[in-house]
Amino acid sequence: MLTLDKIISDRGSKYAVSGARCTSSDxxxxxxxxxxxxxxxxxxxxxxxxxxxxxxxxxxxxxxxxAGLIILRMLEREELRDHLIVVTRWYGGKHLGGDRFRHVQNAVTAYLDELRK
Known part of the structure; x- marks a missing residue:
């Protein structure tokens, strides 16, 4: 599994993104x-x-x-099938409001960019 750690930090919350080839919910x-x-x-x-x-x-x-819906929409846009993407968040004690959606999106973008290399 490819993991990009500590890619986003905001108001104490930290984000990582991971992914791997995957063909089923199980x-x-x-x-x-x-x-x-x-x-x-x-x-x-x-x-x-x-x-x-x-x-x-x-x-x-x-x-x-x-968050899951944001990940799905980005997978659809990229036409990336049979690939799991996991966005991990460690809550830092302060609510991020709508910024949390931007962070999920940025995490997935970083992962997709890494896949293209």
Whole structure:
């Protein structure tokens, strides 16, 4: 799994993004569980993810309402199928409001840019 750590920091909240080839919801859940075996990711406040596969579009906000949908929309725009993207957030104690959506989007963009290299 490719992980870009500490890519965004805002008002104490920190973000990372991870991803891997994935072809089903069961495989996605297994990959997220594997990611969370790392103590750092297990302590994260949110591990939101999205995947487009033969089952259709699948998302999980993990308490970060709307984050999974943002990831899905970006996957659709890129026409990237069978690839899981997970955006991780460690809550810093201050609400970010709408900025949290921009951070999810920027995290996914950073991941997609890394994939293109």
């Amino acid at each position: 495989e996605a859940k297994a990959l997220v569980r594997a990611l969370c075996k790392a103590k750092k990711f297990a302590k994260a406040t949110h591990n939101s993810w999205g995947l487009i596969c033969d089952e259709g579009p699948i998302k999980n906000d993990d308490g970060e309402s709307g």
